[in-house]
Amino acid sequence: MKYPEVKNYINGEFVSCTNQRIDVDSPLTGEIISTVPLSLYSDVDLAVKAALNAFPAWSGMTSKMRSQILYTYRQIVEQNVESLAAVIHDENGKTMDEAIAEVRKSIELTEFACSIPQIAVGDVLEVSLGVECRSEYAPLGVVACINPFNFPHMVPHWTVPNAIALGNCIVLKPSELTPVTAMKMAEMLKQAGLPDGVFNIVNGAKDVVEAICDHPDIKAVSFVGSTPVAQIVYRRATSNLKRCLALGGAKNHLIVLPDANLELSASDIAASMCGSAGQRCMAASVMIAVGNVNPIIEQLCVEVKKYIPGKKMPPIISKLSRQKLVNYITEAENSGARLLVDGRKFSNDEIVDANGYYLGPTIIDWRNSGAQMPSEEVFGPVFEIIAAKSVEEALAIQHESPFGNAASAFTQNGAIAKMVAQNASAGMIGINIGVPVPREPFSFGGWNASKFGAGDITGASSLGFWSQLKKVTSKWAKQEITDWMS
Ligand code: NAD
Numbered sequence: 291m292k293y294p295e296v297k298n299y300i301n302g303e304f305v306s307c308t309n310q311r312i313d314v315d316s317p318l319t320g321e322i323i324s325t326v327p328l329s330l331y332s333d334v335d336l337a338v339k340a341a342l343n344a345f346p347a348w349s350g351m352t353s354k355m356r357s358q359i360l361y362t363y364r365q366i367v368e369q370n371v372e373s374l375a376a377v378i379h380d381e382n383g384k385t386m387d388e389a390i391a392e393v394r395k396s397i398e399l400t401e402f403a404c405s406i407p408q409i410a411v412g413d414v415l416e417v418s419l420g421v422e423c424r425s426e427y428a429p430l431g432v433v434a435c436i437n438p439f440n441f442p443h444m445v446p447h448w449t450v451p452n453a454i455a456l457g458n459c460i461v462l463k464p465s466e467l468t469p470v471t472a473m474k475m476a477e478m479l480k481q482a483g484l485p486d487g488v489f490n491i492v493n494g495a496k497d498v499v500e501a502i503c504d505h506p507d508i509k510a511v512s513f514v515g516s517t518p519v520a521q522i523v524y525r526r527a528t529s530n531l532k533r534c535l536a537l538g539g540a541k542n543h544l545i546v547l548p549d550a551n552l553e554l555s556a557s558d559i560a561a562s563m564c565g566s567a568g569q570r571c572m573a574a575s576v577m578i579a580v581g582n583v584n585p586i587i588e589q590l591c592v593e594v595k596k597y598i599p600g601k602k603m604p605p606i607i608s609k610l611s612r613q614k615l616v617n618y619i620t621e622a623e624n625s626g627a628r629l630l631v632d633g634r635k636f637s638n639d640e641i642v643d644a645n646g647y648y649l650g651p652t653i654i655d656w657r658n659s660g661a662q663m664p665s666e667e668v669f670g671p672v673f674e675i676i677a678a679k680s681v682e683e684a685l686a687i688q689h690e691s692p693f694g695n696a697a698s699a700f701t702q703n704g705a706i707a708k709m710v711a712q713n714a715s716a717g718m719i720g721i722n723i724g725v726p727v728p729r730e731p732f733s734f735g736g737w738n739a740s741k742f743g744a745g746d747i748t749g750a751s752s753l754g755f756w757s758q759l760k761k762v763t764s765k766w767a768k769q770e771i772t773d774w775m776s
Contacts, residue, residue: 292316292380293324296469296493298333299476301340302486307333307493314469317383317605320645324381326469329494334461334501337490341432341459342507344487349429349457353407356455363451363482364400367393374474378443381468383605383647384566396447399748402730403451410456410753421765427757429457430509430533434502436523438515439607440569442468446475448734448748449512450489453756458510459488463502465515466495467607503527510755512747513537517667517693517739524742535743535755539667540571540695540736544724545578545684545710546586550700554722555586559673559700560593562724564651567604568671571740572696574724575668577675578684579657586700587655587675591630594651597671600642603651606670612647615670622654622674625661629654633671665692681706689715694737696726717741 296314297304307327314324327333348356367374375389384392412426435449446462453460464472472491479489492498499519502511503526510533513523517538527534544559562574579587597603606612616634623629633650642648649671656663657677668674678684688697698720699710707721717736720726728734728749735746745751 291322291324293377293470296324296326296473298327298329298337298493299473299489299491300337301343301490302480304473304476305336309333312466314381314467315608316380317607317647318380319643320609320647324470326466326493328466329492329498331497331501331504333494334492334498334505337461337492338432338505338507340487340490341461344485345429345431345459348454348459348485348488351457353410353455353457356457357404357407359483360400360404360451360455363479363484364397364404366478366481367397367400370474370478374443374471377471377474378468381470382439382442383607385602385604388566388604392441392444395444398730399444399447400451402749403455406452406455406753409750410757417763420768421763424762424764425759426762427456427753428760429757431458432461432508433458433510433756434461434463434508434512436463436499436502436511436513436515437465439465439467440566440571442471443475445514446472448514449752450475452748452752454484454488456753456757458756459490461490461492461502461508463492463494463498466493469493499523500526503532504530506530508532510534512755514747520742533743533755535741535745535747537571537735537741537747538693538739539669540573540693540740541575541665541667541691542572542693542696542698542716543576543578543688543691543714544574544698544700545580545678545681545688545714546583547580547681547699547701547703547706548583549702550583550586551702551722552586552589555700556589556593558722558724559590560597560651563673564594564597564603564671565725567606567649568673569607569669570725571736572718572725572727574673574698576663577673578678578687579675580678580681580684587630587653590673591653594631594653594673597651599636599648599650600646603648603671605642605647606649607647609647611670612649615649615668615672618668619652619654619672622656626659627654627656627661627663628659630675665690667693681709685710685713691715692739695740696720696736698723698726717746
């Protein structure tokens with residue numbers, strides 16, 4: 291196997307778990323590159339105990355002392371961008387360029403956490419004569435984050451740096467499909483001088499997630515993954531009286547008008563739908579064509595063909611996920627939708643490994659099909675087109691989607707762009723941008739079935755999630771003048 295077996299990371303040590311192990315295969319070749327343990331409640335309990343032990347000393351440090359360790363960590367990641375990206379490439383399948391961009395994003399997220407001493411400073415005010423109120427950010431204690439496969443390095447950096455910078459100790463659960471990257475993260479945090487027990491990893495699947503939701507000493511849980519699991523986690527964690535922020539799936543609508551810039555729109559939409567093989571919660575999923583936008587659609591078909599599987603286009607994460615996508619395309623075709631580009635057919639055997647899980651870009655045109663596009667998330671390089679007669683109708687269609695992660699407008703008309711931004715029911719809006727990810731210090735988070743819980747997962751909004759405010763009100767007797775020398 292290319293990588294050693296994945297271990298849990300508890301109290302600064304990689305530890306074996308005696309329970310069952312499953313294979314980790316590379317979507318690039320189908321080859322088994324490692325194995326990962328399916329840990330149990332007892333493993334989560336060990337990690338929580340280590341975190342509880344580390345908490346008094348870690349939370350007792352000043353926030354500036356904690357951020358110094360994150361500065362060092364940031365430098366270590368910077369020095370290892372390529373080697374980290376190679377691991378992400380192997381286990382997730384994304385291209386090296388995409389993996390490098392992911393690690394660079396983790397660096398930006400860490401930089402935000404380094405600035406927490408400048409942001410989370412609290413307040414002070416003399417609220418009546420001689421009476422002072424002061425508020426300060428206090429950590430929660432032991433917290434946990436549960437992660438998806440599609441960004442094995444960046445998504446943990448949405449949560450871990452901010453949570454620990456604020457003084458919490460954390461238990462991370464990676465996706466069992468992409469667990470190797472998290473081990474690298476542990477090694478680099480240790481190298482940066484993070485005290486043992488502040489950061490812990492428990493690998494596995496459903497049992498670990500349930501243990502995290504149930505463990506009485508875990509105070510807050512963040513989750514990123516599909517909507518059905520986000521709902522399960524949110525319900526279970528909050529019924530156990532924990533704080534929970536659970537980010538779910540998406541089906542992002544792009545409202546495209548005839549006046550949109552042809553070249554820029556087509557290349558931007560192609561990049562959005564094909565990047566990471568469409569396995570991004572911010573990927574372009576649906577075009578609502580307002581009026582005649584056929585020239586843009588024709589250009590889009592040209593652009594997506596540049597995303598050659600195995601070259602610019604990575605594989606799908608698993609054989610099963612690839613088959614689900616193929617089934618979706620076949621059902622759409624059988625319902626009368628037209629395939630403008632059919633990703634089931636591509637021939638470049640000299641580039642891709644025959645055992646990799648590749649699928650080409652696919653464009654499904656539902657206009658004139660007489661059938662309705664399903665509202666479910668597709669999560670692959672599959673882009674769907676539906677029609678609207680007006681921007682109002684397009685917005686009404688967008689509102690019918692259960693999700694609300696991102697929505698975009700493609701137009702040169704500022705008033706229409708503003709109308710879409712104001713009225714779309716989504717947390718992140720793009721104007722002529724297919725992947726409208728807000729960059730730091732702005733926060734990341736969707737609406738509706740794309741997020742359960744209050745606030746966003748990154749940026750200033752996340753500070754409230756990973757901390758609690760302590761308010762101190764003080765009054766002192768008037769000081770008599772004392773001559774201490776007499
Ligand atoms: P997933 O929901 O299958 O898995 C996410 C995590 O939940 C994993 O750690 C997994 O082990 C665990 N899990 C899976 N099934 C479970 C169950 N029945 N009970 C308890 N835990 C369970 O998601 P995925 O396939 O890893 O990731 C892709 C999904 O994540 C897509 O839906 C995508 O839109 C979403 N996503 C959303 C965002 C966002 O910001 N909203 C970001 C990235 C990914």
